[in-house]
Amino acid sequence: MRGSMMDVPLMISSLIEHARRFHGDQEIVSRTVEGPVHRYTYRDAAARSAQLAHALRTLGVQPGERVGTIAWNGYRHFELYYGVAGIGAVCHTINPRLHPSQIAYVVNHADDAFLFVDLTFVPLVEALAPQLPRVRGYVVMTDAEHMPATSLPNAYCYETLLSPQPASIGWPVFDEHTASGMCYTSGTTGDPKGVLYSHRSTVLHAMSVGIAEAARRRPSYGAIMPIVPMFHVNAWGYPFAAPMMGAKLVLGGPLHDPASIYELIESEGVENAGGVPVIWLNMLAYIEANDKRFSTFKSLRVGGSAAPASLIEAFESRGIEVIHGWGMTETSPVCTNGSIKPKHRNERDRLHYQMKAGRCVYGVDMKVVGEDGEVVPDDGESQGELYIRGPWVASGYYDNPEANASQFADDGWFRTGDIVSLDADGYMTIHDRSKDLIKSGGEWISSIDLENAAVGHPDVMEAAAIAVPDPKWAERPLLVVVRKPDSTLRSEDVRAYLSDKIAKWWMPDEVVFVEELPHTATGKVSKKTLRERYAAGALTPAG
Numbered sequence: 001m002r003g004s005m006m007d008v009p010l011m012i013s014s015l016i017e018h019a020r021r022f023h024g025d026q027e028i029v030s031r032t033v034e035g036p037v038h039r040y041t042y043r044d045a046a047a048r049s050a051q052l053a054h055a056l057r058t059l060g061v062q063p064g065e066r067v068g069t070i071a072w073n074g075y076r077h078f079e080l081y082y083g084v085a086g087i088g089a090v091c092h093t094i095n096p097r098l099h100p101s102q103i104a105y106v107v108n109h110a111d112d113a114f115l116f117v118d119l120t121f122v123p124l125v126e127a128l129a130p131q132l133p134r135v136r137g138y139v140v141m142t143d144a145e146h147m148p149a150t151s152l153p154n155a156y157c158y159e160t161l162l163s164p165q166p167a168s169i170g171w172p173v174f175d176e177h178t179a180s181g182m183c184y185t186s187g188t189t190g191d192p193k194g195v196l197y198s199h200r201s202t203v204l205h206a207m208s209v210g211i212a213e214a215a216r217r218r219p220s221y222g223a224i225m226p227i228v229p230m231f232h233v234n235a236w237g238y239p240f241a242a243p244m245m246g247a248k249l250v251l252g253g254p255l256h257d258p259a260s261i262y263e264l265i266e267s268e269g270v271e272n273a274g275g276v277p278v279i280w281l282n283m284l285a286y287i288e289a290n291d292k293r294f295s296t297f298k299s300l301r302v303g304g305s306a307a308p309a310s311l312i313e314a315f316e317s318r319g320i321e322v323i324h325g326w327g328m329t330e331t332s333p334v335c336t337n338g339s340i341k342p343k344h345r346n347e348r349d350r351l352h353y354q355m356k357a358g359r360c361v362y363g364v365d366m367k368v369v370g371e372d373g374e375v376v377p378d379d380g381e382s383q384g385e386l387y388i389r390g391p392w393v394a395s396g397y398y399d400n401p402e403a404n405a406s407q408f409a410d411d412g413w414f415r416t417g418d419i420v421s422l423d424a425d426g427y428m429t430i431h432d433r434s435k436d437l438i439k440s441g442g443e444w445i446s447s448i449d450l451e452n453a454a455v456g457h458p459d460v461m462e463a464a465a466i467a468v469p470d471p472k473w474a475e476r477p478l479l480v481v482v483r484k485p486d487s488t489l490r491s492e493d494v495r496a497y498l499s500d501k502i503a504k505w506w507m508p509d510e511v512v513f514v515e516e517l518p519h520t521a522t523g524k525v526s527k528k529t530l531r532e533r534y535a536a537g538a539l540t541p542a543g
Contacts, residue, residue, distance in 0.1 A: 117138060
């Protein structure tokens, strides 16, 4: 017997319509490439998204066609999220930090019909245009006053394109499994791989993000600032969850230095923000060096890699809750939420559980598979590769059967490549990426655990551990460290600090100091780059 509930498809357009009707006066604030801070309301955004949808149709964009964006976090990019998906086309957000050859690859692989480009990236796209033969036109995301002279073929000005269009639309309704968005992985192990999100997956994921917000110790539906870029996994779902919750949305534009982020947090009353650890490490250094205080900021979310205990404690001492989350491009991305259970909020347990990668959220199913192919128990100790499935987890890559064969199990589960353990409460500990484990003398060393121990030193800003060749042990750990400003930290100081915090045989033979660590296009430390740099051994960088 079927239930008698209405079969109403989950549409991305319903999110902006909900915000227009019931949160219409709530603000979206953006720092623009042109300079000024722009502010308008969800009601305005809905009207302009409708204008964009009409403009796309006048350009001949058809349902299912891909529309690429190369843009910062801003109100026009927000409009593209809704205007493109709302007519059944696919919003393909492109990471401008990829190598130019990879940008050309993803545009061509996705078969983008049009590219929408922020002013910053016009020179980049002009250089790439000859390699993009199937792109029918380019839209520069600015107004007529700032529209540059450009060699881009068939170029349009965004505001000129929108201005004659109607400010309302009857959003079409179609199968909720229709593709809505597209994002490519960062390409650290070969060509980037495309992930197609659907209307259904995106709306369900936004609901999960909203539930995670409600689960915090001090939930807030005020001002939210995704520092994570909108070109990276839909800015962790914030541009969809914020209008659903009626939260003020603050978008930082092209400026990512700690002073600019701090100023926007303070001036706009931001309560909750999300970004990778290096953002928060730099922010902490900035506020400590300049004796700054936050007046409204209540919580920060960390993803991409783990925040060190020292960072968590430093922000918590300022009354700011630190919440880990875990996810991947393939998982939309949020699969864990680091809000700790009430029974673990005591002084003894709190930091221990905050250091973990969060708890499995409802809607996502996880299992940990050992080397023998058997599922290991959720005892917090047994380790294996994390397999995952759920309504916002990819079932395969776009037009990439080779990658599908290697990363998706025969029964459909996605193989993440993360080596983890789960406990009975759903808390996940990430021990390493499978490719980043260090095998010394036949025994495994976790690069993550070694790094977490090292960044506990008060003079260590960042640290990365990699394997380097060793004639006796096959591999040994090399620790690469960024000192805090004005520090005179030496290798022997780090090793002495680690002496009672790690197993003796984990001790790195060398500690190398650098001005900064290389980061991937998504802000993670690039272990691949470090392994290439130190391929011949710790003290002889390659190249």
